[in-house]
Amino acid sequence: SYVLTQPPSVSVAPGQTARITCGGNNIGSKSVHWYQQKPGQAPVLVVYDDSDRPSGIPERFSGSNSGNTATLTISRVEAGDEADYYCQVWDSSTDLYAVFGGGTQLTVL
Amino acid sequence: EVQLLESGGGLVQPGGSLRLSCAASEFSFSSYAMTWVRQAPGKGLEWVSALSGSGGSTYYADSVKGRFTISRDNSKNTLYLQMNSLRAEDTAVYYCAKEGGGSATPIDYWGQGTLVTVSS
Numbered sequence A: 001s002y003v004l005t006q007p008p009s010v011s012v013a014p015g016q017t018a019r020i021t022c023g024g025n026n027i028g029s030k031s032v033h034w035y036q037q038k039p040g041q042a043p044v045l046v047v048y049d050d051s052d053r054p055s056g057i058p059e060r061f062s063g064s065n066s067g068n069t070a071t072l073t074i075s076r077v078e079a080g081d082e083a084d085y086y087c088q089v090w091d092s093s094t095d096l097y098a099v100f101g102g103g104t105q106l107t108v109l
Numbered sequence B: 001e002v003q004l005l006e007s008g009g010g011l012v013q014p015g016g017s018l019r020l021s022c023a024a025s026e027f028s029f030s031s032y033a034m035t036w037v038r039q040a041p042g043k044g045l046e047w048v049s050a051l052s053g054s055g056g057s058t059y060y061a062d063s064v065k066g067r068f069t070i071s072r073d074n075s076k077n078t079l080y081l082q083m084n085s086l087r088a089e090d091t092a093v094y095y096c097a098k099e100g101g102g103s104a105t106p107i108d109y110w111g112q113g114t115l116v117t118v119s120s
Helices: none
Strands: A009-012 A018-023 A033-037 A044-047 A061-066 A069-074 A083-091 A097-100 A104-108 B003-007 B010-012 B018-025 B034-039 B045-051 B058-060 B068-073 B078-083 B092-099 B107-110 B114-118
Touching (some): A009 A018, A018 A083, A044 A061, A044 B107, A069 A083, A097 B045, B003 B092, B018 B034, B018 B092, B018 B114, B034 B068, B034 B078, B045 B068, B045 B092, B058 B068
Parallel strands (some): B010 B114
Antiparallel strands (some): A018 A069, A033 A044, A083 A104, B003 B018, B034 B092
16 A cells, blocks of 8 residues: 655744645656644645645645655744644545645644 | 534543534535544644545545544534544544545534543
8 A cells, every 4th residue: 555654753943934745656647735733723724736736825835746755844933833734645546535734733832 | 713523522431432413504504525633642644534525425534444434414414423432542622624625625514522531
């Protein structure tokens, strides 16, 4: 089965740029989606199809995907960005199913 | 605004059964595939099952295949998850979620979740 690997944690100071990676075999050939989850809340889609933003998501959130790594970039990080972030793809290698990365806890120092 | 409201969670003994429901509103329910995702306490997200808009195609994670059944009633705008032979490791918050439409689309809306606890 397809595996997505994320760093368990990333720390960044307010106003700086946070980069959260998602590794997978030839992930650049897949569409990657990113979700933000704050404690006690449901996940929220923040980036889809590698680099598009849903309406209402700040431009500070962006994404890229190439080779074996997809990256979620959060510019000018704010305290309110502190959350868990998950990457996700659909894997059709055996049967169509969703795969999530293990999640990255973003801490704003 | 899309709304997804789960119900049916609770405490069940190992080996028992439970049926989750998800009432959907403010979108054309039958036009979209729907998904269940779960999250064990303190753990990450785990995809459980998905169902096409017509209900004709179903998909399951290996961890629940043969024990869980996903279904929908498009006349009632409701998604279901029948869970049988429950195990302690099925303990989690279960989220009902809407897919964006098309292939490889994101999960664009999530319910608030319902907690299932499997314990004696």
